[in-house]
Amino acid sequence: MAQEPTPPLSEASLAALASIPIQETPSPGYVVHLDQLEKNCQLLQTIAECSGAKVLLALKGFACFSTFPIISKYLKGTTSSGLHEALLAQESFGGEVHVYSAAYKPEEIQKLSRFAHSLVFNSAQQLNNGLAALEGHRRPELGLRVNPEYSEVETDLYDPCAPSSRLGTTRAALDRALANLPADLISQLDGLHFHALCEQDADALEHTAEAFEAKFADLIPGLKWLNFGGGHHITRPGYDVERLIRVVKRFRERYDVEVYLEPSEAVALHTGILVVTVLDLIETGGHQIAILDSSATCHMPDVLEMPYRPSILGAGQPNAYAHTYRLGGMSCLAGDVIGDYSFPQPLEIGQRLTFLDMAHYTMVKNTTFNGVPLPAISLYSETTGLETVRRFGYEDYRMRLS
Amino acid sequence: MDDMEAMMVVAGEILTVLGYDVEYSTNGNEAIKAYKAAKDEGNPFDACVFDLTVPGGMGGEEAANILIDYDPNLVAIASSGYTSSDVMSDYKNSAFRAVLPKPYRIKEMSDILHELLNS
Ligand SMILES: Cc1ncc(COP(=O)(O)O)c(C=O)c1O
Numbered sequence: 001m002a003q004e005p006t007p008p009l010s011e012a013s014l015a016a017l018a019s020i021p022i023q024e025t026p027s028p029g030y031v032v033h034l035d036q037l038e039k040n041c042q043l044l045q046t047i048a049e050c051s052g053a054k055v056l057l058a059l060k061g062f063a064c065f066s067t068f069p070i071i072s073k074y075l076k077g078t079t080s081s082g083l084h085e086a087l088l089a090q091e092s093f094g095g096e097v098h099v100y101s102a103a104y105k106p107e108e109i110q111k112l113s114r115f116a117h118s119l120v121f122n123s124a125q126q127l128n129n130g131l132a133a134l135e136g137h138r139r140p141e142l143g144l145r146v147n148p149e150y151s152e153v154e155t156d157l158y159d160p161c162a163p164s165s166r167l168g169t170t171r172a173a174l175d176r177a178l179a180n181l182p183a184d185l186i187s188q189l190d191g192l193h194f195h196a197l198c199e200q201d202a203d204a205l206e207h208t209a210e211a212f213e214a215k216f217a218d219l220i221p222g223l224k225w226l227n228f229g230g231g232h233h234i235t236r237p238g239y240d241v242e243r244l245i246r247v248v249k250r251f252r253e254r255y256d257v258e259v260y261l262e263p264s265e266a267v268a269l270h271t272g273i274l275v276v277t278v279l280d281l282i283e284t285g286g287h288q289i290a291i292l293d294s295s296a297t298c299h300m301p302d303v304l305e306m307p308y309r310p311s312i313l314g315a316g317q318p319n320a321y322a323h324t325y326r327l328g329g330m331s332c333l334a335g336d337v338i339g340d341y342s343f344p345q346p347l348e349i350g351q352r353l354t355f356l357d358m359a360h361y362t363m364v365k366n367t368t369f370n371g372v373p374l375p376a377i378s379l380y381s382e383t384t385g386l387e388t389v390r391r392f393g394y395e396d397y398r399m400r401l402s
Numbered sequence: 403m404d405d406m407e408a409m410m411v412v413a414g415e416i417l418t419v420l421g422y423d424v425e426y427s428t429n430g431n432e433a434i435k436a437y438k439a440a441k442d443e444g445n446p447f448d449a450c451v452f453d454l455t456v457p458g459g460m461g462g463e464e465a466a467n468i469l470i471d472y473d474p475n476l477v478a479i480a481s482s483g484y485t486s487s488d489v490m491s492d493y494k495n496s497a498f499r500a501v502l503p504k505p506y507r508i509k510e511m512s513d514i515l516h517e518l519l520n521s
Contacts, residue, residue, distance in 0.1 A: 012405035012428075015458020035455060038483045043409045045505035050412055074505060234408070241408045242415060382455070 004199060005308035007236040009356065013270040018313055020273060022352050024386050026376035027277040028294040032064055032359050034381040036271040040235045041074035044267065047234065047241055048076070051248035053259045056098055058230045059085040061264025061360045065092040066379060066389045071267065077117065079230075079262040083108045090115045098227070098262070100145055100193060102167065106133035116140040120193045120227065123169050124177035128185055141190035143227065144169060150211030151196050153231075157305060158198040168194060171215045191257075192216060195229025199265065202243035205232060209247055225258040226251060234266040265360045272359025273313075274299060274375060278351045279330075287340075288325045290347050295329030296338045298372045300358060301365050309339040313354040316342045323347065331370040368397040403433040403462060404453040404481075413451065413506050420512050422448070430460025430468075437469055437476075446473075448519055451502065451511075454482040454489060463489055466497035477518050481506070 009017070013036060020031050044055045054076040065088060077096030078089035082104075089097045099112055100120035109130050112119060120143035121127040127144055147168030151161035160167040169177070178185060196208045205228065220226070228248075233239055248259045276294040283289070296303045303310055318324045321342040329336035338355075366374050374392035404410040405428050414424040425440070425447070427433040433450065440447050450469070452462025466478040480489050480498040493501045500514050 010405065010407070012457045012459060019457065035457075035483075039406055039409070042483055042504040043406060043412070046409060046412045046416075049505060049507050050415060235406075237407055239408055241412050245412075245415070 004233075004236070005302070005306055006311055006357065007199075007233065007238075007269075009270050009311075010237045014313075014356075017270070017273055017354070017356055019382070020354075020380045021386055022273075022275045022354055025275045025378050026388060026391060027275050027352060028292075028299060028373070028375035029275045029378055029388070030064075030272055030358060030363055030375050031275060031378045031380050031386070032067055032268075032272040034067065034070060034379055034384075037067055037268065037359075038070050038074075040267055040269065040271060041071050043235055043241075044263070045074040047245060051245040051259075052252050053248045053261050054096075054225075056096065056260060056262040057093070057267050058262045058264035059089055059364075061230075061364060062268040063088060063364050064268075064359070064377060066377070068093045075267070076260075083111055086112055086116060098260070100143075100195075104130060104133075109133040110137055113137040113140055118143055118191065118225075120145050120191070122167065124174055124181055124185060127188070128181050131185075131188060141224065142188055143191035143193045143225075144174075144189055145193040145195070146171070146174070146212065146216055148194050148196055148208055148212040148215060150208050152200060152204040152207065153196070153198045155198065155306060161196045186219060187222075189219075189223060191223050191225040191227060191260075192219060193227035193229065195227075195231065195262075197229065197231025199233045199236075200231055201233060202240040202247060206243060206247050209251065220255045220257065223255070223257055225260055226255070227260040227262060230261075230263045230265070232261055232263050232266055233269070234263060235269045236266075268360035270357055272357070272362075274355040274358035274362065276353050276355065278347050278349055278353065281325075281347060281349060288323070290325045290327050292327055292329060292338075292353070293373075294375065295331045295333075295336050295369075295372050297329065297331055297333050297336050298367050298369050299329075299375055300338070300355070300362055301367070302361050303338055304335065310358065311356040312341055313356055314343065315353075318342050327353075330372050333369075368400065371397050373397075403427045403429065403450065403456075403465065405429060405456040405459060406453075409453075409504075409506075413511075416506055416508050416511050417451075419508070420515065422515070428459075429456050430462065430465030433462075433465050434460075434468055434472075438472065441473065447477075449477040449479060449515060451479045451481050452498075453504075454480055463496065470497040479514060479518070 056079045058079045079098040080086035082101045096117035098118045118141035145168040147170045153159035276292045280291040318340040321344045324342040327338040377390040378388040380386045417424045454462045470476045481502040
């Protein structure tokens, strides 16, 4: 169970993020705490060691490539959602490059075939088309994403197994499609993939894996691997690592296959902050409002999509402290509101605030809507201090238009 | 000792599989207390594995320095990642008898404990 977009930070993680010198970073600016990131990777690698799982970084949630030299020491490789992420993976991460896409174009498959470790297809038809595109090319390992039709995800937007989901093939759809496709199609597969979790604990994995097994067990013998997707909230305090290890081991032993896990969020959970500055304070409709040099829709879109209320260092729920403010962004979107927060002291114009846990699903989803400047990216570690590795400007806005 | 609870649990799993009884702590203060209590009860720890960095709390280096004054026979093992602390490259000048790079690997953990506890 447990789908929590903002699991509480451990005391040590909070202390680590609070130690980042926020007055020295550009604002708005993300800062990734490398020591925190390394700790997450160490846990993931230790789980890999104990369970025999191979752990990949899913780039969709965290692609801050200046941190890849650290992550790649611990994880086996990456998983990408298409050609561009895969190119970044190949260029900056190394290791095994896995790819899953809801649909590939033939020319993308041909480019990917040069270096991909595996290509996972969303349907039997896509697999068949992929095989045709691969003729005369190097052949990566091939997988099929299936839909176990079981999910404990509570938010529809993030539920890949919701009724009529387009992600993954149900058993019925697979059997229907196979009736009209070459008889040996399934024997071309090296692996099966499911992704059905979102910010969940190992109990949800166990139940999903059982549902997967009930529907697809007959296809497993002879396969090289199973990929249990992402959504494992492994690095959240309290996650049941022993159960995860047990589930992975059981599948590896029962079916004699490799098991892949491809988390994104768990790699970067509690590793980063977004530093922002209060630009104005206004009062309207009985609310004190602070306008920030940031934006929910541009810099933390999950706040509006999920939706959730990100935590701020030193702030509480509305009215928990004496001074409550509604924090709003710079864009014209009326709903560009991050949430209501209270502070022990009144906010001041020019004051900086720290949004916690802003490393994953932020910089990869940013937009320059309204020309709002993109946050800079900095890295911090206790031993090497703060380094700003990327600043964005007008050119980055202009470059995407013509 | 490891401030990351899940890491501590997995390390404990490894030690249990290797046949050791395990006690856990998430910071230096807790570790010192547990060490002293075990010794007072006549059931002292054979070895301690210390995570070096504990943000906002007492890390492994300080804890091992305190414990070695209390018990010069302390068998302390430092564990950390690639980037942090001089101890990992220069443990001979510290309270540690050995270093165990993270992530924890079963074979390394087994070899180091075997070597330290049987010598
Ligand atoms: C196929 C697939 N793999 C992995 C992930 C990573 O998920 P998470 O960041 O929740 O671990 C996702 C996320 O949407 C996904 O769709």
